[in-house]
Amino acid sequence: MNDKQALLSVDNLTVTFRTDHGVVPAVCEFSYALDAGETLAIVGESGSGKSVGALALMRLIHDPPGRISEGSIQFDGRSLLSLPEGEMQKIRGNEIAMIFQEPMTSLNPVLTIAEQIVEAVQLHQNLTKKSARARALEMLQLVQISEPEQRLDQYPHELSGGMCQRVMIAMAMACTPSILIADEPTTALDVTIQAQILDLMRDLKARLGTAILLITHDLGVVAEMADRVLVIYAGRKVEEAPVRELLRSPRHPYTLGLLGAMPRLGDTSTDKRLTEIPGSVPSLLEPITGCAFAPRCTMAVERCHVEAPPLERHGDAEHVAACWRSDEVGTVR
Amino acid sequence: MLGFAIRRLLATIPVMGIVAIIVFSLLYLTPGDPAAVLAGEQATAEDIERLRITLGLDQPYLVRFGQWIGGVLQGDLGTSIFSRRPVMELIVQRLEPTVALTLASLIIAVAIAIPLGVVAAWRSGGIIDRMAMSLAVLGFSVPVFVLSYLLIALVSVKLQLLPVQGYVPIAYGIGPFARHLILPAVSLGIINAALIARITRTTMLEVLNQDYIRAARAKGLSVRRVLIRHALKNAAVPIVTVIGISFALLISGVVVTETVFNIPGLGRLTVDAILRRDYPVIQGVILVFSATYVVVNLLVDLSYGLFDPRIKY
Numbered sequence: 001m002n003d004k005q006a007l008l009s010v011d012n013l014t015v016t017f018r019t020d021h022g023v024v025p026a027v028c029e030f031s032y033a034l035d036a037g038e039t040l041a042i043v044g045e046s047g048s049g050k051s052v053g054a055l056a057l058m059r060l061i062h063d064p065p066g067r068i069s070e071g072s073i074q075f076d077g078r079s080l081l082s083l084p085e086g087e088m089q090k091i092r093g094n095e096i097a098m099i100f101q102e103p104m105t106s107l108n109p110v111l112t113i114a115e116q117i118v119e120a121v122q123l124h125q126n127l128t129k130k131s132a133r134a135r136a137l138e139m140l141q142l143v144q145i146s147e148p149e150q151r152l153d154q155y156p157h158e159l160s161g162g163m164c165q166r167v168m169i170a171m172a173m174a175c176t177p178s179i180l181i182a183d184e185p186t187t188a189l190d191v192t193i194q195a196q197i198l199d200l201m202r203d204l205k206a207r208l209g210t211a212i213l214l215i216t217h218d219l220g221v222v223a224e225m226a227d228r229v230l231v232i233y234a235g236r237k238v239e240e241a242p243v244r245e246l247l248r249s250p251r252h253p254y255t256l257g258l259l260g261a262m263p264r265l266g267d268t269s270t271d272k273r274l275t276e277i278p279g280s281v282p283s284l285l286e287p288i289t290g291c292a293f294a295p296r297c298t299m300a301v302e303r304c305h306v307e308a309p310p311l312e313r314h315g316d317a318e319h320v321a322a323c324w325r326s327d328e329v330g331t332v333r
Numbered sequence: 334m335l336g337f338a339i340r341r342l343l344a345t346i347p348v349m350g351i352v353a354i355i356v357f358s359l360l361y362l363t364p365g366d367p368a369a370v371l372a373g374e375q376a377t378a379e380d381i382e383r384l385r386i387t388l389g390l391d392q393p394y395l396v397r398f399g400q401w402i403g404g405v406l407q408g409d410l411g412t413s414i415f416s417r418r419p420v421m422e423l424i425v426q427r428l429e430p431t432v433a434l435t436l437a438s439l440i441i442a443v444a445i446a447i448p449l450g451v452v453a454a455w456r457s458g459g460i461i462d463r464m465a466m467s468l469a470v471l472g473f474s475v476p477v478f479v480l481s482y483l484l485i486a487l488v489s490v491k492l493q494l495l496p497v498q499g500y501v502p503i504a505y506g507i508g509p510f511a512r513h514l515i516l517p518a519v520s521l522g523i524i525n526a527a528l529i530a531r532i533t534r535t536t537m538l539e540v541l542n543q544d545y546i547r548a549a550r551a552k553g554l555s556v557r558r559v560l561i562r563h564a565l566k567n568a569a570v571p572i573v574t575v576i577g578i579s580f581a582l583l584i585s586g587v588v589v590t591e592t593v594f595n596i597p598g599l600g601r602l603t604v605d606a607i608l609r610r611d612y613p614v615i616q617g618v619i620l621v622f623s624a625t626y627v628v629v630n631l632l633v634d635l636s637y638g639l640f641d642p643r644i645k646y
Contacts, residue, residue: 060550064458093553100551105544110566110641119562120552155642171552 006033006074007211008057008179013071015049015056015235018064024284026052028235030071036178039205039212041226041243043219043258047281049235050215054181057213058098059088076178094124097172101184103164107156113140114152117171124175139170143200162193166200173204180205181213186221198224219262223247228318231255234282234292237311241319251314251321251329254293291323299325338635345627352623353405357398360612367414367610388414401613405620411613415606420617423602430500431598434521434590435583437514441522442529443576449526450533450572451560457538465530472527477586481520481593488516498595517594521586525579532575536568543567569640577633584622 015027027049034040044050055061056068059080073080075096080088092098100106108116117136121127127135133152140148143166156164165185172180182201186194198221205212214225222229222243229246231239231254239252250256260275279296282288291297294304303324311322323329368385369376376384385391389400404411410420449469453462472480489497495516501509540546541564549563550556591600599618606614637644 055547058551060547089553089555091553092551098548098551100544100548102544106548108545108549108563108567109643111563119554123553157643168548 007036007076008034008213009074010053010057011072011074013053013056013073014069015052015061015066016069017066019285021285025069026066026235026284027056030232030235030237032230032237032240034179034211034213037205037209037211039214039225039227041214041216041222041229042232043216043222043229044232045217045281048232050217050232051183052235053232054098054183054213054215057181058092058096059085060092090124093120093172093177094175095177096179096181097175097177098181098183099165099168099172099185101187103168103188104156104161106168107164109156112153112155113159113167117167117174120171121174135174136170139174140167142173142204143167143170145170161189162196165189165193165197169197169200169204173208173210176208177210179211179213181215183215184217185214187216187218194221201225219247219258231258234284234288236292237322238293239319239321239323240311241321245319251319251326252293252323253297253299253325253329255321256329257296299328301325334635334638338631341631341634345631348627349624352627353402353620354398356616356619356623357401358394360615361394361397365610367612370610371414401616410617410620413606413611413614415609415611415614420613423614424599424617424621427597427599427602429502429598430591430596431587431600433503433510433514434517434587434596434598435580437518438521438525438583438586439576439580441518442525442579445522446526446529447533447565447572450530451537451565453530453534454537454541455556455560457534462534466534469527469530472523473531475524476589477520477524478589478593480523481517481590484516484520485593498593500594500596500598517590517596520593521583521590524586525582528579528582529572529575533568533572536571537564540564540567566640570637570644573633573636573640577629580629581626584626 009031010033011031013027013030014025017024017026030049030053032040032042042050042053052061052066057073057080059068061068068081071081075091078091080091083091107113111119114133114136117139118129118132121132121135122129125132125135137148137152140151145151145163145166151159151163151167156167159167169185180201185201186197189197201212202225204210212225214221216222226243229239229241229243230237231246231252233254239246239250239255241251246255247259250259254277257275257277261277263274277296282292282295288308290303290305290307291300291309294300297304301324307324309322309324309326311320312326313320314326321329366381366385368381368388368390371388372381372384389397392400401411408421410424412419413423416423449465453465456462485497488494496513499513501513503510537560546559546564549559554563587598588600588603590596591598592604595601599621602614603618605611606618
């Protein structure tokens, strides 16, 4: 979609899951591009397919039941979906690293912090155990963990959630990847710790030039971190725009709904209540005709239920949305 | 750790005491008169009575228990009614074949079960998984003596690869020792492998669904490394526990296997003693088996700390 020099470009990605009730498309004809050093946020509700999309990048979808049934992923001149598994292992953790929602459970409880970082470093860089350990210490210092030397020989259960996420980030960044996939990195953390972790990620990104693919449902985090935002609904991209543009003038009723559900600090007008989006994400078991959001949309007209709207550009070429009434979004309430 | 080991060891004393009381009482209460058995078919009532007095069988329960337990504490398990030799001596004589058989079948069981369970869990629902689990059900439901006879018929009788039965002490050479041990150890090992494989699979399945497994894969680790280093170590505690439990199965399996393969071990000693109502021998053997089981459980408990740093003593 964007220029061809993008570091990562995902085209028409479709991921399906076989269930007892039939084949479910968790991610459907999903396309986006990520430039070097950029932060792209993928925003959506639980079950919208945002994590599946990220795991597909790493080719870590369990097959069966999951399967990448269509599409292509180009990374740094290579087609990830056709690489042999051995080549893919050299990319994982080395060129594309990932951090997860639950830092406490994403670290192995029976291995020390050092063992877990050293393992990743040694795998991808030809280092002796000693220099890998030195690298681990260096990384722990970089993520500003308290008492880094002592942490090395501790086990995850001896650390707090925030410290575990710092360790995860240290581990992910140890091989200086060009992309960091952060799957809801702050969701499980306290608000104060959240801010620290986000600061840390921004700092590391600036220092190491890593592109970040930030997966979240929190538009507050998006506003703080992202350059561009992509909104996903029922496995489909519904809107994509630079962050300011999207927050200021959303072109999809779903994005508008997400913004309406977000509390704003300093907004003291008492008559402005938070609005929720009625209903929930549709079951993907039945084929969706028309716009997937139509059943929950206050603006839906007959056409929305029958014919799926294509992604169309709006004003600025960077802003795309899939809605028949996108020009009216924000004006009709 | 050492403190825990000592405390745990002390805790086994009352356990062994209770075992001793049960072992003694069980045989005291069971019907059947050893004096009558020993005296033979032609003995008169007076002969039997005289024999009973000589053996001390006319004494009250508490007196007999006191005498027995006093001896046990000094390493004297009494004298066999039948062979008139010290029970301890009989047990020591029969120890080697049983120890060899138990260890060999345990090694075989673990060597089969753990890789099988790990692969079955990794490829759960796949062909290997279904085959492995069918085999496990089969292994668990086929009695050990049936499997033994099948193996004898195939390997020894038909293919004539291994001896049909018997035992050669290790002192007479590793070759003959091993050739005689393979079939009984395999029969017994397969039965136990079934149980261990099932638990390995179940535990691994649970572990493989954990976040840290996905995170380990995201680091770029190979499947093999993730399975062995990240998953198996987390699954170790239940697996070691079931290996400990399977030891109890092994002990009962040994009795049958030794009989089938005509191995002069503790199992055979037990069967012979039961048939002859040789009470002191039965008591001694059960006591030795129980003590072994208690020690195995102690070792299992101590091993937990090696696998999981969250377990503190």
